[in-house]
Every structure is written in C-alpha cells, then in structure tokens.
Amino acid sequence: MRRPLGGGRRLATPQWIAAAPFFLYVGIFLLLPTAIVVGGAFVDSNGLSLSNFASMNQRFVINAFINSVVLSATSAIIGAVFGALLAYAVATGNPNGVFRRLVSSACGVLAQFGGVTLAFAFIATIGGAGFITLWLQQQGMNIYANGVWLYQLRGLVLVYTYFQIPLMVLVFLPALDGIRPQWREATESLGGGTWHYWRYIAGPLLAPAFFGGTLLLFANAFSAYATAAALINQGSIIASLLIANTLTSEVGLANPGIASALALVMVVLVAIVMVLYTVLQRRTSRWLQ
C-alpha cells in the first residue's frame, strides 16, 4: 500500500494554516476598517482631539440616532412577532411537507433581499408613480393623500419588515424544532394544560431564542444603509445616512472625522446588542439543539 502523498509533511504544517484565509479576510474587511474608524474618530484638522464627539451634541445628530433606534426596534419587533408566528406554523406542520420547504427556501432568499433591489421593488409597486399606486388612484384611492410616506421613516419600517420577517423565521425555526413533543406529553400526563405548557415549559425555553432573534433583527436593521439610501434622499434621517452625508456633502459639510465618530457610536451600539445576543444564544443552546 502506498502512503498518501505528502502524508509525512502534515505534522510540520501548523494547524492554523487552514484558517489563515479566514483571518486574512476578517483582518482586511473587518478589523482594518474598524481600526481606521476608531483612529479617524479621534483626529481632526489639528491632530488628536475629541472635537468630533463634541460636534455630535447637536439636535439633528441626536435625532438621527433616535430615528435609527426607533426604526430598528419597530421593524425588529414586528419582524420577530410575525416571523415567530410563521416559524411556528412551519414547525408544527409536516417536517417534509411542501409548505415547509416552500417557506424555508423563500425565507432564505428574502432574508438576503435588501438594498437597492428591495427599494426598487417598492418604488416600482407602491412608489409615487408605482403601478399599484397608479391603479389605486384610478379606483379613486390615493395612498399618498397626506404625503409620500414611503420615503419617510414609516416607509422604511414597512420595507425593512420585508427582510426582517424571513430572517426571524430562519433564526427561530431551529429553536422551535428543538422543542420535543415528549415535553408536551409529559406536561399532560402530569395534569397540566396548554396554558401550563406554554407558561412553564415552551415559553421559558423559547424566550431566549425569541429575544436573541429580536436583537439580531435590531442589529440587522440598525446597520442597514443601501435600502434607506435608495429610498430616502432628503434629510439624512437615520444614522447610516448621516454618515454618508458627512462623507460626501458638496456644500462644505463633509467632515471625515465626524463621520468616523458617528460610525464608532454605531459600532459600540451594535457591539452591545451583539454581546446581549451571544448571552441569550448561550442560554438557548442549553436546552434546545
């Protein structure tokens, strides 16, 4: 029998070699940009300084962050509730059925359906001159009688929900699958009803997964940029749009230092959310999976 080629050398190769491309990738596309943002946030035209953070104490900057949080929270809660319901419907159905396969593959696609394409889908259908808008107008209904709300914060909530619900289904379904029918049977044989089952068994077990999923959706919406940029052209109403404006303003408002400071605040907020997510995730995996 021949020895496999190069088999003798394998011992000499450090194990991290296989992971090197991953670390290289993370280094170039995550760590380096983060370092640039952190560095840039503490530098202004006079050198090292905190002035970038000082100029963030303005009404419009604070409003942008409030709007971002409101938008992310609203779309995350709506997405989590409806996503969880849909996931429950799927989980209780036939595990090999058409419905489940249809929903999970659709969710896999739609959870990634964001950015300009998503914005365009909405503009083309219910935008100011979208075909549904125009058709409704012919029927005597004007959905924009009080202003074109699609291009405002309310519109963003609607559009974000479109990718939030499928994402929730994807992250919540494994937790639901982890619930064993035996637990319900055990509850019943001990004399418990549906209320007891949900209150003392399924509820506490699923809660960490549910809230963890909600946090993930929050972070997902908070960091979204392209969808909002394609829809909203006025006012930089959310933090990610404000950063873009601080980088590209041609009327003299461009200031890369302030943009970095804004980005750093976003990084910190998302980091907090993701730490909470990890904690909840750990709790989830104790029982389910």
Next chain:
Amino acid sequence: MKWQAAMKRLGLLAGALVLLTACGGGGTTSTVNAATAKSAADVGGISALVTAAKKEGKLNIIATPPDWANYGAIIDGFKAKYGISIDSANPNGSSQDEINAVKQLGKTSRAPDVLDMGKAVTLANTELYAPYKVQTWNDIPDSQKESTGLYVQDYGGYMAIGYDSGKVPAVTSLKDLLGSGFRGKVALNGDPTKANAALNGVMMASIANGGSADDISKGVDFFHQLKLKGNFTPVQATTATVKQGQTPVVFDWDYLSASHGTDVPTWKIFTPSNAILGDYYNAAINKNAPHPAAARLWEEYVFSDVGQNFWLKGLARPVRMAAMQSSGKIDSAAAAKLPPVNGTPVFLTDAQATKAKDYLASHWAQAIG
C-alpha cells in the same frame, strides 16, 4: 525542487511587471513638462500640448453625467477631435466625491485628471489643483477666475422651477406650489446639506419668500410648509424620475431642467422674477493628474469657442458668453433658446454660502423629516 524553479520564474515575471509599470509611469519626458505647465506656451505651444496629450492617449474625468449641461456632446467632441479616450468615473457623483477621489487615488493612474465642482468644495480644496491659464483666459471676467488659474468658473445658470404642465397646473409663483394640485410632486435635485444645486433651490425659495442671500431660513420654512401639505417628495429628481413622472415639479438649475424637455415635451420652466439666483461651476486640474497634458488640453477645449458653445447648446451659460457675443463666435440660435431671465441676478458670496449650509445642517432634517 520544482516549485523553486516556479518561484524563480514568478520572481522574473514580477520584476518584469515592475519594470513595465515603471516605464508606463515616467517614460515620457514631455509629460514632466506638462505637469508643471501653467499655460500652453510652457509646453511649446498648443500643438506641442496636443502631441503630448495624444501620447498620453487617455483622460480621466469624474462626476460629469452626459445629460448634465451637454457634457455628453463635449466628451464625444473631445474624443473625436484628438483621438484621446475618456474614462468617465462615477457620473452621478457629487463635487465632494470628486475631491475624495483625488485624495484617495493620489498619484495612481486612475485618479481624476480634471474636476468640475460647485463653489464650496472648490474653495475648500485649493491645495489640490494645478494652476493653468487657458488661451482664452483674457475673455473670462476677473471676478470669475482665480488670478493664477487654480480654478476658473466654466459655466452656470439660474435656479428655476421646472414642471410638467401636463401633470400639474401652471406655476406662476412659488406660493402656487402649496396648492392641492401638487400633492407629493415637488422635488429638489438632491439633499441641500449634500448637493449644491439643492442648497440653491432652498435659497431661491428663501429669496422669493422674503428672505435674502444672507438668510436661507425662509426657504427652509417654505419647504416645511410644502412638507406639511404633503406636497414635498423626498425623491432625488433625475432624468429618470422626471421621465417616469415621480417628480413632476423640480427645483433645479435652468440648464439642467431644460434638458428634461427632450423626454417630457410638456416640460416648462419658471424663474420667479423676485428671486433670480445664479451660480457657476468651477473647472480645475488635479495637480497629480496622471495625464497632465490631456488634462490641460481638455481645459483648452472646454474654454474654446467650440466647447463653450457646447455648453450653451445644453442651455448652460458659458463663462465667455459676453466675449463671444461681441466677437460673434457665439452660437446665437442656442443663445436664443435660453430661458428668459427678467430681473437682477443674485450670486452667493462664500460667506453667504457658508452661513446657508450651517443653517441647513441643523435645520433641514427637522423641516422635512
């Protein structure tokens, strides 16, 4: 040890590549001359400049959409006349995008050669330009050029309201826009905290509503009223949104607005006589231009009679217009098509523009959010 041989070969290849790029970068001696030339005479006259530019063979331009002030025709004209290819980057970018590209691309071959920017950005970045005086330098009024030729105003126009008369009632004053016929129909060309054209749109509204070049707040109030009535649409007006009907009323430069007439025959332009606000764009050469001779030749071209008439055909007012009118070189048919302007035009000073943008930074989002 096969791989060692392979590495050797790879090393040779890499060395050859380095040599090749080195040749591409500094091989021609005449470009050194062009890079510091402050006029065509410095490189030995216009024909020497043409020769040097042809040798470079390429020109990088940025943020010049073909449907903006007839740039498409100017680009084609330049290419046809000199056989120099043009790489047009980020056509819908802003003036600040141009400066960002100059800084980020540094001395690489992809850096923009020539720039065309709004006033605020031009003034904020003068250390990035190479001074150059075109042959027609003396035709340009002194107030419209930097004395050493670092930047020169090239074309401009007046702020106007363009509207599709097939979709909305006729506009005879700004107040009309508050009417019910304009629900969700009034747009700006960009965000005024970001785009120069939009800032001037708000300023024009301010002047028409009792404000002044020193006070843009009345314009912000006006757009706030539009927003409350549901008449303001936060969509950026482009050729596409006008054609499609999303933005049937647009505050924009008259020369940009006028080009919508090609797509929308019922497009009309209104300039309020109590608020005539003018502005010119500024041409400059990147001091690190990868194609210094072609960059200078481009400026010669756009400031020549031919180039200036191209802008005029795009309904922009070229900076040499007065001189060309007196020398008879003006395309009078194109000049006759300019939207008529009755009244005294206002031009923002730097201080006024700064004041306006600072006010907008803190008030705009709230007014329309």
